Amino acid sequence: MVAHTGSTRVVRSAGRLNAPRPALVEANASGVPMLVNRQSVALVREEWRVVDRWWTEEPVVRRYFELVLDSGQNSVVFRDEERGCWFTQRA
Amino acid sequence: MIACLVIPGFELRAALRPRPRLALRPAALAPAEGTEPLLGPVTAAAESVGVKPGMRLGEALALCPSLVLIEADPQRAEREWEEILRRLEDAGIAISPAEPGTAFFETRGIERLYGGIEPALKRALAAAGPTWDARIGAAERKFAALAAAHVAGPGQLLVVSDESTREFLAPMPLGLLPLREEQQQELKELGVRRLGELAGLPGGAVAERLGPDGRRAWSLARGGERRRVRGRRPPSELVERLEFPEAIGNELTLRRAFNVLLDRLLVRPEREQRFARKVAIAARLVGGASWRRTLTLRDPTIERDRLRAALAPKLAELPAPVLELRLELVELTESTGQQLELLQAAGAELDTRLSEGLRQVRSSTGSGSVNTVVEVAPWSRIPEARALFVPRDD
Numbered sequence: 001m002v003a004h005t006g007s008t009r010v011v012r013s014a015g016r017l018n019a020p021r022p023a024l025v026e027a028n029a030s031g032v033p034m035l036v037n038r039q040s041v042a043l044v045r046e047e048w049r050v051v052d053r054w055w056t057e058e059p060v061v062r063r064y065f066e067l068v069l070d071s072g073q074n075s076v077v078f079r080d081e082e083r084g085c086w087f088t089q090r091a
Numbered sequence: 092m093i094a095c096l097v098i099p100g101f102e103l104r105a106a107l108r109p110r111p112r113l114a115l116r117p118a119a120l121a122p123a124e125g126t127e128p129l130l131g132p133v134t135a136a137a138e139s140v141g142v143k144p145g146m147r148l149g150e151a152l153a154l155c156p157s158l159v160l161i162e163a164d165p166q167r168a169e170r171e172w173e174e175i176l177r178r179l180e181d182a183g184i185a186i187s188p189a190e191p192g193t194a195f196f197e198t199r200g201i202e203r204l205y206g207g208i209e210p211a212l213k214r215a216l217a218a219a220g221p222t223w224d225a226r227i228g229a230a231e232r233k234f235a236a237l238a239a240a241h242v243a244g245p246g247q248l249l250v251v252s253d254e255s256t257r258e259f260l261a262p263m264p265l266g267l268l269p270l271r272e273e274q275q276q277e278l279k280e281l282g283v284r285r286l287g288e289l290a291g292l293p294g295g296a297v298a299e300r301l302g303p304d305g306r307r308a309w310s311l312a313r314g315g316e317r318r319r320v321r322g323r324r325p326p327s328e329l330v331e332r333l334e335f336p337e338a339i340g341n342e343l344t345l346r347r348a349f350n351v352l353l354d355r356l357l358v359r360p361e362r363e364q365r366f367a368r369k370v371a372i373a374a375r376l377v378g379g380a381s382w383r384r385t386l387t388l389r390d391p392t393i394e395r396d397r398l399r400a401a402l403a404p405k406l407a408e409l410p411a412p413v414l415e416l417r418l419e420l421v422e423l424t425e426s427t428g429q430q431l432e433l434l435q436a437a438g439a440e441l442d443t444r445l446s447e448g449l450r451q452v453r454s455s456t457g458s459g460s461v462n463t464v465v466e467v468a469p470w471s472r473i474p475e476a477r478a479l480f481v482p483r484d485d
Contacts, residue, residue, distance in 0.1 A: 017464060017478040050472050060473055089474055 020087035023077050033065055036075055036088070043068040050078075092198045092250070093320050094212060094229040095236035096179075096219060097243075100132025100144070101192025104223060105168035106161045107134075113159055121160040122148060124410050131163070166373050166381030173326070175219050182218040185322025193240075195233060195320045212248045221246070230256060234315035238263050238286075256314045261287025268308040274301050286312040302458065326369075329362060329420040331355045338377040338412035345406050345413060350399065352418040357393060362423065366391035369422035372402050375415040382409060391424045449483070458482070 026035040033041050046066040053060050061081040069075055077088050098104065103120040107113050117140055120131025128148040142151045142158060151158055172191040179186045179194070183204055188194040196215070198208055205211040212227050219225040224246065228239025231253040238260055243249040251259045263286045265275050277300070283289050289297070290312040298306035310316065331352045339345060349372070356362075368391040373383040384405045392398065402418075436444060449461050462480040471477050 014465075014479045014481045015462075016475045017480050019475045052472055 018090055020078070020080075020089040023086045023088040025077055025079075025086035027079075031063065031079065033067060033077055033086075036067060036069060036077055039073070040070040041067050042070050042072075045074075092208060092229045092231055093233050093236045094196050094198050094215065094227050095233070095240040096194050096196070096215060096225055096227050097237070097240040098175075098192040098219070098223045098225045099241075100134075101172065101223075102163055102165075102168050103132040103134070103161060105171045105191075106164045108167065108171065113161065116159055117142060117155050117157055118159040118161050119144075119151065121162050123163060162380050164381045165383040166375065169373075169383060175223070176323075177325075178218040178220065179215060180322075180325065182214055184215055184218070187320045187323055193237070195236065196322065197320050198229060208250065209248065212250075216246060216248070230259075232256060232315045232317055233320065234267075234311045235260060238267055241267060257287075257290065260312060260314065261285060261290070263287075265289065268311055270301075270304060270308050274304060274308075277301070303454075324422065326421050329356060329359055329423075330417060331359075331419075332415055332417040334415045335413065338414055340409075340412035342406060345409070345416065346403055348416050349403055349406060349418065352416065353395060353398060353402075356418055356420060357395060357398075362393070362420065365423040366393050366426070367398065367420045367422070368424050369420075370398065370402060371417075371419040371421050372405055373417040373419065374409060374413045375417075376409075376411040377414055378411060380411065382411075384408065385421065387422075 024035075024037050025033045027033050032044060032047075035041065044065055044067055046064075048064050050060060050062045050064065059082060062078040063081060064076060064078040067075045067077065075088060076090060077086055079086050100120075103118070104114075106120065107118070114134055115136060117134060117137035119133040119137055119142060122128045122130065130142070130144055130146050130148060130151050132144050133142050137151075137155060137158060140155045142155050146154075148160075168191050172188070176186055176188055176194065179196070183201055184196045185200065186194050186196045198211055201211040201214070202208050205214050208229065212229060216225055216227060226240055226243035226245060226247050226249075228236045228241070228243055228249045228251070230236040230239055230251040235251055235256045239249040239251045242263075265278060265284060265286065267286070268275070268289075270278075278284075278289065283292070289309055292309065294306060294309050297309040301308070333348050333352055335348075339348070367388065369385065369387045371383060371385040373381065375381055384402075386401055386405075388397075388401060453461050459482045461483045463483050464478050464480050466478045467476070469477050
């Protein structure tokens with residue numbers, strides 16, 4: 001039998017819970033989100049920063065926003081300052 | 092020994108019973124409505140011109156423009172199959188049907204009755220009837236018996252001894268194994284075309300490549316497990332039918348008719364307070380075709396509302412107006428009561444139930460579908476670093 005290439009193999013390793021998911025965010029000049037996944041932001045409830053692992057080769061620099069969208073949905077998004085992109089995550 | 096009786100293309104043969112002349116012409120079972128346009132079993136005349144079961148309809152008609160498409164008649168097929176099973180049971184055989192056209196039985200009991208394995212199997216062939224071209228394979232293991240029945244010719248017996256089982260199975264095609272089309276294709280691409288080639292591979296490697304199905308197929312290719320075959324419990328004959336003066340297509344009317352049949356069935360004294368385990372709803376359709384849906388209930392019941400909730404939605408699947416509606420209690424439980432729980436399950440009992448539930452989820456959704464959440468750094472400021480989910484395959 002030919003060895004498996006691994007392309008269709010079932011992954012059985014541990015996974016991360018609550019991993020960030022890419023989000024489509026439009027922010028104003030001061031970096032505060034105005035649109036999240038094509039929904040307008042009604043209210044910014046809270047804002048905080050997480051700076052961690054600065055001593056490693058993969059430092060974490062994030063600016064989190066807890067938002068209420070126009071639809072009434074609560075949402076937490078952050079901007080990854082290292083990579084320059086936006087994500088949603090349950091904080 | 093275990094014997095396997097096979098009637099190839101049973102559904103086509105059953106559908107051709109009222110039109111025996113068509114059996115001599117190129118004919119095939121038409122694909123069911125709403126499914127892929129692939130042919131069912133075909134007659135010998137169709138096979139002789141290159142039409143094969145599973146062929147695309149367009150391709151088959153291009154190959155044989157005179158091909159006659161026969162509409163399946165599940166009601167007739169079920170009735171004919173039941174008659175065959177009853178004739179076998181009348182001959183003293185405890186039969187275990189696998190699907191219409193395939194049934195297994197233990198030969199041990201009837202060998203003494205008929206003076207040896209060969210006379211016993213001949214009696215079984217005679218009981219099946221000469222018009223069906225039944226054939227029987229016998230071996231110590233179920234899968235080998237099935238393979239032997241596929242090799243035997245019409246009206247023939249083939250007995251395979253346990254010592255020669257692997258040798259017998261080795262040249263057989265992979266199509267006998269319960270593998271999906273893509274899994275069979277994958278094996279073929281790897282150069283594995285015969286059961287012997289699959290049986291020669293390391294079991295672990297096959298399981299790694301094809302998962303639990305592959306492991307089972309590998310085990311079958313080596314002869315399979317030695318298991319006993321239990322005879323079926325003869326079905327009950329609780330049937331209620333309603334004939335309509337004209338064809339009915341209105342779902343509301345059909346639902347009302349269904350409710351009347353259900354009420355009539357549930358008050359039948361023959362039921363003797365027993366619960367329904369398997370129920371069926373069948374119809375004779377305008378134009379002569381038939382329709383049937385069978386349902387095995389997870390928890391046997393006689394509650395009217397539960398039976399109605401399970402069966403009534405099937406009426407929406409009726410493909411044509413109905414001339415006759417039938418409702419059957421196919422299988423009843425032996426018990427006449429249900430043991431309820433006085434205390435809710437707790438402790439070890441609850442763990443056992445949970446494990447069983449998880450096992451069922453895993454077997455239906457595959458490996459890696461059940462996970463445990465493990466907290467690794469609950470204090471972390473990075474949310475995704477706080478916990479991991481780890482697959483539970485134990």
